[in-house]
Amino acid sequence: QVTLRESGPALVNPTQTLTLTCTFSGLSLTTGGVCVNWVRQPPGKALEWLAFIDWDDNKSYSPSLRTRLTISKDTSKNQVVLIMTDMDPVDTATYFCARNMMTTGAFDIWGQGTMVTVSS
Amino acid sequence: QTVVTQEPSFSVSPGETVTLTCGLSSGSVSADEYPTWYQQTPGQTPRALIYNTNTRSSGVPDRFSGSILGNKAALTITGAQAEDDSDYYCALYMGYVNWVFGGGTKLTVL
Numbered sequence: 001q002v003t004l005r006e007s008g009p010a011l012v013n014p015t016q017t018l019t020l021t022c023t024f025s026g027l028s029l030t031t032g033g034v035c036v037n038w039v040r041q042p043p044g045k046a047l048e049w050l051a052f053i054d055w056d057d058n059k060s061y062s063p064s065l066r067t068r069l070t071i072s073k074d075t076s077k078n079q080v081v082l083i084m085t086d087m088d089p090v091d092t093a094t095y096f097c098a099r100n101m102m103t104t105g106a107f108d109i110w111g112q113g114t115m116v117t118v119s120s
Numbered sequence: 121q122t123v124v125t126q127e128p129s130f131s132v133s134p135g136e137t138v139t140l141t142c143g144l145s146s147g148s149v150s151a152d153e154y155p156t157w158y159q160q161t162p163g164q165t166p167r168a169l170i171y172n173t174n175t176r177s178s179g180v181p182d183r184f185s186g187s188i189l190g191n192k193a194a195l196t197i198t199g200a201q202a203e204d205d206s207d208y209y210c211a212l213y214m215g216y217v218n219w220v221f222g223g224g225t226k227l228t229v230l
Contacts, residue, residue, distance in 0.1 A: 037219070039221075046209065046221055046222065046223045046224045047158070047160075047166065047209050047211075047221040047224070048221060049211070049218075049219040049220065049221060052217045052219075058217075060216060060217035060218065062218070063121075063218065064121065096165065096166075098166075104171050104172065104175075105154050105156060105171055105172065105213060106156050106168040106171035106177060107156075107158075107166070107168060107211075108168050108177060110165040110166060111165070112165060113165060
């Protein structure tokens with residue numbers, strides 16, 4: 001069974017840097033075709049794709065947030081980390097990590113999400 | 121900037137058929153954008169329903185179908201049921217790697 005779980009601070013001050021960790025089991029980011037993405041959802045609003053990393057360490061970011069995002073993986077810990085700099089109250093959202101396979105594209109397995117509030 | 125458009129809301133009676141659409145602020149949607157549809161009930165994580173335009177994910181009832189209608193992607197629910205009362209999001213692949221979600225459609229079944 002594949003599971004993903006997000007972790008990170010629930011509250012961040014404006015201008016601070018946010019670090020989120022996605023810890024997964026039942027999948028390996030060394031297996032060809034496996035990808036992990038970050039998606040966020042502000043309260044009552046739509047989903048927004050943020051970043052992607054694949055088994056071969058290829059990475060990609062939302063064009064509108066590219067300058068603020070860094071994604072990385074630690075295959076020995078089965079983790080993917082997302083760093084977002086210069087946090088603002090508009091970044092208040094639930095942050096999800098989700099798996100997709102290159103063969104289908106769909107984000108087929110999601111973590112439960114972690115709520116991050118940006119406020120002083 | 122790419123904007124993916126969806127109807128903000130839709131209402132349907134149980135047993136009726138409803139088609140939700142997913143378009144682009146400029147241009148047409150085709151299979152090249154690998155339209156993907158997600159269902160999300162309040163407080164829950166999204167669930168992938170349809171990928172690659174018209175392929176149902178494992179376990180998804182066959183009353184859900186995907187297609188291209190004109191210049192938009194479409195999600196059709198044939199014989200809507202009460203449990204289909206949810207938010208529906210489409211996502212389009214706008215190049216390597218750039219997924220763009222639509223604003224979502226709130227579907228009410230009553």
